[in-house]
Amino acid sequence: MALRATATGTGDGRHLFGREPAMRLVREFADRPGHASRPQPVLLFTGPRGSGKTAFLDALADRLHGQGPYARLDCEVLDPARLSLAHIAVELDRHAPDPIAFPRFVAGQVVAAQQLDVDPGIARLEAERALVEHRRADRLRALLGGLLPHAEHVGRRLADGVLRGLVSLRHGHRAVLAADWFGHQDRDLGRDPLDVLVELNRRARTPQNQDDARDTGELLWAALLADLREEFDRGTRRARRGLNCALLLDDVDSPAAKPLLDALVRARRQYAAHLPGGCDPLTVVATSRGKRSGAVIATGEASPLRDIERIEASGPEPYYTDFTEHGGKPWYPVRLRDLTRDEIGNMVDELGRYAGNRKNRVGAAILRLTGGHPGATRRLLEEIRVRPGDPVDLGPLLGDAPLLGPGGSFGLAEPFRAGLAEEALHDLVTCAAARHQVEAERLVAHSGLAASHGARAVFAPELWVPADDGHHVLPPVLRRVLLRELAARPEQEPANWTAVHTWFRETLADQGDEVGELYHSLAVGEVESVARRLNTLLAYSDLPTWLDLLAAATAAPNRLDHADPQLDQVRSLADWTHPGAAPQAAVARLVAARWIAADPLGDSRRHALYLEIAACYDEIAPHSGSGLATLRAESEKYRRWSELTD
Incomplete structure (x- = not known):
């Protein structure tokens, strides 16, 4: 089964150009050949601000709707891991054609939510009692509602479905079938399940402790994935599960996203260590401005950043083959490319105002300015849409006002400057004279033309993107806006256009860099x-x-x-x-x-x-x-x- 090729959207009814290859990549990882699960990485789509990452997830959610279970989270407003996982379970069930039961996961959540006694023996009895009491659907729905106080509703069928697994007698004691899993965790651990659940409760009550939060998230992830394996890889519904579950995570550079995803990766690794090739039916699609993708590449947990077009022509299932040939690492970072000239031409056609060479001129002018950056291209086209005439010269269109001021140049560079202090923004304008980040770092360190206290913000990963020559560079549209600002600086300002470029010319001449000179x-x-x-x-x-x-x-x-x-x-x-x-x-x-x-x-x-x-x-x-x-x-x-x- 494949994701249905419906029209994609940006949230406002417009077509999302240039993202079909990325859609095909997700579809390939989400498909279940032979209705069986296979190892999955975290698909990490990377691009600078305004590159259409959120719009891509919107379009992906549109395509998944009605075809398979999916959950969507904005990691900028992410809850602690335990609550986020509860939200994921509810959303997966809500968007599933058939109900999904999460008995193991909910058993862990039931015990984690209790105020157990500090005495281990009493705590075991209280944990067991809580599991038995939550065999009632109303109690279970109340628990889920308490975990998700901001949710519009809690899935009734999720609560009812979980009850199928919360019914059993074990070794003569009142217990819950799902609780048995915590003893072996599909890894033959041989532990007492109630002891594990009491320990889970203790750790869940101290989320401020990083070790406790990590262990809580890892165990609950393992329980959730075990439930998904039960639903997708066993039983009568397996033949109807043509697609994996999908988890869509926007902005995993946020601090709260790191422990959530790290816990998922650890849970997967531990299961695969016990059962080689062991896997789960969850395809995770995440977006990053560069911080997270750079970190996982640096630590060796991922192959280098992949370019979709260079992989796609390599044969059947090119992306999954590329993933396995590069070691099947837990992360698969992919560059969200800029728009091509022809894709911008299609966007110009959307305006319905130009034809023939007029369309070619307009499209070429937009490409030269934006470099194909999706957000800037869309903003520029919106401005052209409301203005008369033929914008063969974009200079007058941008006007004389500073492009980096509030609303300047109809927000062309606004996505990039979010969160930048004024002194950092001033230094970023100065650094725009550099050909790449290495030159910019030398300028900040040695020229005296930039304030070094702003260096950390100036060189944030989301502001510098990989180039074909191996260097990191400013996105073309951002650099062009910044250079325009640099050119407007008065001659009496120390870091003016002539001073900055002259410093580079003399420095590079001394270093024997003829190209730079x-x-x-x-x-x-x-x-x-x-x-x-x-x-x-x-x-x-x-x-x-x-x-x-x-x-x-x-x-x-x-x-x-x-x-x-x-x-x-x-x-x-x-x-x-x-x-x-x-x-x-x-x-x-x-x-x-x-x-x-x-x-x-x-x-x-x-x-x-x-x-x-x-x-x-x-x-x-x-x-x-x-x-x-x-x-x-x-x-x-x-x-x-x-x-x-x-």
Whole structure:
């Protein structure tokens, strides 16, 4: 059985773009081949603020509705583990097509809720009496209601179903069948179940003690999973259980989520240690901004962060196969990717205002600014929706007001700045000049341009995302907003645009980092020095290395005034060359044109700009030795791009 392919939503009726691969991943882990359980990791979907993690869980809950049991928890407002587990049990039963009984789990909750005597012998009798008394449905429902005082209702069928397991006589004593489990715990422990339950009660009454809270959560998780195994892997209902239960947890970076999930992982490990391959029918889908995923990767409990698209084409059941081939570790962290150009094109189509190349220009402009960040893309499209005209230039759309102020730029960067103090925000703007986190850390530590007391907040894991080159970088949309703020700082401020980029240029030059030196030189407007250096290198560098250096240097940010036509800007930036100086004049124009083209806030009507870049490659080609064909190919690429922006 698979999750039904219904329309997905964001909570407001709109389609959720770009998340079908993630949906397929969850479906693959939730499916039960042969109606049998198999080992499950915690599926940990990771992305920065605004990347659509909550919307993804909303859409997943929509798809699960009516197909299988699921529970949804917001970990920012999570109750202590014992109460959270009670909520999970009630929600799983409420959303299940057939009732689910949790006799072992409820037996543990019944005893944990009592005020037992400190004398162990008396406590055993009181625990046994409590179990017998809760054979009445009204008492059991009252207990569940007490555990979940904020719930709208307590599942009547859950309470009634549990009673099926709370009926027995054991060894001549009044007892409960479910209580027997606490003696062996499916691991042949050979302990007295009432002694274990009394110990559970003692630990549950001191939740402030971390060891007691950990042991309470682990034992109750083990009981809940044992009940799920009974329901899903045994008995007459097994054939009807085509999907695992699903537990959806939003924001597991919160402090309360760690002990809850750690207890689940320990309970699973202990069961599997006794019964190799032992597993349960619970698929856990959690979201993290990066703190939790980084922690489990660092400790070796997870494989490196996975990219869905790189796995999906590998064959049948690609995700589960990838999980097992990487050791079947308890956590499976997955990067929630940004939107692609085509997905943004579909979102532009939703507006119903653009067609043909106008749609291409609008989609390309949005992609350059947001980098495909889902939240920023949606906010930008909402702003475009209510404004007339064709937003070929996003600069005027954003306006002149500070983007990081209250409501500035219609909240484009608002998700990222949540909880940041003003001094940390100021330092984050300064650090936006860095190409990656390592550079930013050096700036804070050695430049004197940032306040080191804000470093911890500035380098919070949720603000820096992994890049393909192994570095951590600011999300593109956040960095672009921050750079705009940095460019607006007055020259008299110590950490102004020129001061920060100059510090980087000089520092990286001393370290022999030529790429970084050229990048930051161009950022402060030194087109001539960068072009002269690239012109010199063309004569004796291999062409692929030269092209990589050109691309890296011209990716530098700029503070250019986009009011002038782009070709006029190119000519102005390269007017220090003699028109007949080949190939230096062409290299200078190429550096200027590619630098302008890299700016996401520039005019999106780039037909003439791309043709100029193509012409520059053609002029340089005869001077590149054996690289003639490579540069002709680069020229043709930009000519094709020019057709898309005509």
